[in-house]
Amino acid sequence: MNRLLNWFSQIVSITLFNVRSLPQRIGSSLTAVLGIAGVVAVLVGVLSIAQGILRTMERSVSPDNVVVLRSGATYEMMSGLSGDDARFISEGPGLARDESGPLASPELFVVINLPMRSTGSDANVPLRGVSLIAPDLRSGFRIVEGRMFEPGLNELIVGVGSQREIVGLEVGSTITVAQEEWPIVGAFEAGGGLAESEIWVDAAVLQPAYRRGNSYQVVYAKLKSPDSFQEYKDALTSDPRLNVKPVLEADYYEEQSALLYNLITGLGTLIAVIMSLGAMFGALNTMYTAISSRSREIATLRALGFHASPVVISVLMESLFLALVGGIIGALAAWLVFDGYRAATLNFSSFSQVAFAFDVSPSLLIRGIVFAMVIGLIGGLFPAIRAARQPVATALREL
Numbered sequence: 001m002n003r004l005l006n007w008f009s010q011i012v013s014i015t016l017f018n019v020r021s022l023p024q025r026i027g028s029s030l031t032a033v034l035g036i037a038g039v040v041a042v043l044v045g046v047l048s049i050a051q052g053i054l055r056t057m058e059r060s061v062s063p064d065n066v067v068v069l070r071s072g073a074t075y076e077m078m079s080g081l082s083g084d085d086a087r088f089i090s091e092g093p094g095l096a097r098d099e100s101g102p103l104a105s106p107e108l109f110v111v112i113n114l115p116m117r118s119t120g121s122d123a124n125v126p127l128r129g130v131s132l133i134a135p136d137l138r139s140g141f142r143i144v145e146g147r148m149f150e151p152g153l154n155e156l157i158v159g160v161g162s163q164r165e166i167v168g169l170e171v172g173s174t175i176t177v178a179q180e181e182w183p184i185v186g187a188f189e190a191g192g193g194l195a196e197s198e199i200w201v202d203a204a205v206l207q208p209a210y211r212r213g214n215s216y217q218v219v220y221a222k223l224k225s226p227d228s229f230q231e232y233k234d235a236l237t238s239d240p241r242l243n244v245k246p247v248l249e250a251d252y253y254e255e256q257s258a259l260l261y262n263l264i265t266g267l268g269t270l271i272a273v274i275m276s277l278g279a280m281f282g283a284l285n286t287m288y289t290a291i292s293s294r295s296r297e298i299a300t301l302r303a304l305g306f307h308a309s310p311v312v313i314s315v316l317m318e319s320l321f322l323a324l325v326g327g328i329i330g331a332l333a334a335w336l337v338f339d340g341y342r343a344a345t346l347n348f349s350s351f352s353q354v355a356f357a358f359d360v361s362p363s364l365l366i367r368g369i370v371f372a373m374v375i376g377l378i379g380g381l382f383p384a385i386r387a388a389r390q391p392v393a394t395a396l397r398e399l
Contacts, residue, residue, distance in 0.1 A: 039275045043371060048364055057257040066229060075256065107129060165197075323376020324373060327373060
């Protein structure tokens with residue numbers, strides 16, 4: 001027991017000595033800290049893009065909503081439904097109803113080109129033809145400026161996300177759709193969900209404008225409860241008049257977000273790993289410099305009876321301390337700069353812009369700090385081993 005306590009006391013003594021000597025090596029220590037901070041800031045910043053997109057998708061989901069596509073289609077752009085298909089889908093069992101009938105909205109999805117505020121270049125903006133039931137199927141939908149479009153008229157309402165990112169979507173202005181001028185009469189929120197990146201119009205007006213006839217691409221519907229999904233799905237898939245694929249809205253948006261989330265996460269991690277190599281070499285250089293400048297002190301401690309393992313651990317603790325400071329600085333910088341920052345990117349499932357806000361979550365901050373500690377551990381390991389292995393007699397001759 002006494003031997004173990006002595007071992008711990010040696011680690012504490014040497015570690016405190018190392019930390020107290022940091023001001024004497026402020027230049028090299030700051031280089032390591034700032035290098036690690038930069039890596040963490042980039043890692044957290046890039047991953048917050050993926051987290052923000054995922055959060056936008058999650059806010060689009062209602063647990064009792066169902067999305068119906070043509071069988072074999074994965075996304076709306078790949079789907080196609082006739083007017084009769086949409087009517088049969090809307091009459092399926094298990095759907096919620098109000099005084100006007102089933103809560104089902106047959107919808108049409110097209111993409112138009114409009115200039116972005118940030119670059120001035122054209123972006124693919126989703127234009128959705130909806131029914132008047134559509135607002136009841138989007139969580140948190142509310143008109144925040146102007147009014148709802150009138151059925152049968154070439155009037156548009158725009159999501160606040162598209163309004164922020166795209167030029168010329170102010171209420172009262174007009175945009176060109178299908179070679180005609182269409183007025184914007186309102187702006188809406190949808191609980192921070194994907195719908196806020198879209199422009200809405202009456203589907204019955206959009207169909208002739210794009211020569212779609214009596215056709216749609218998707219039906220959004222609300223179930224009486226999530227438990228009604230299987231009944232509804234079985235009824236539609238067994239109906240010989242239909243060739244469709246009902247999917248819970250949560251599953252639909254999870255599949256949509258997977259490609260983009262994995263792509264951004266993979267690229268962000270790759271960039272951070274490449275940058276971490278530079279930070280790791282910085283940490284190695286810092287710790288080798290520290291060992292070189294304190295070789296006589298370490299040799300003296302060894303001659304006084306200090307064991308090699310406390311020397312190794314103390315050097316690692318110093319490296320981890322510098323990495324922790326760098327990780328905290330980088331994480332805080334990423335949180336201050338990126339959290340809540342609004343941007344837009346391409347949704348590969350619909351080939352249109354999706355507006356989102358960077359989301360620097362606590363889990364991302366912890367991940368960034370852990371990544372910094374890994375850099376510090378690797379950066380301090382080899383100098384620590386060198387410190388423990390250097391011959392005591394050789395170092396003492398330098399006294």
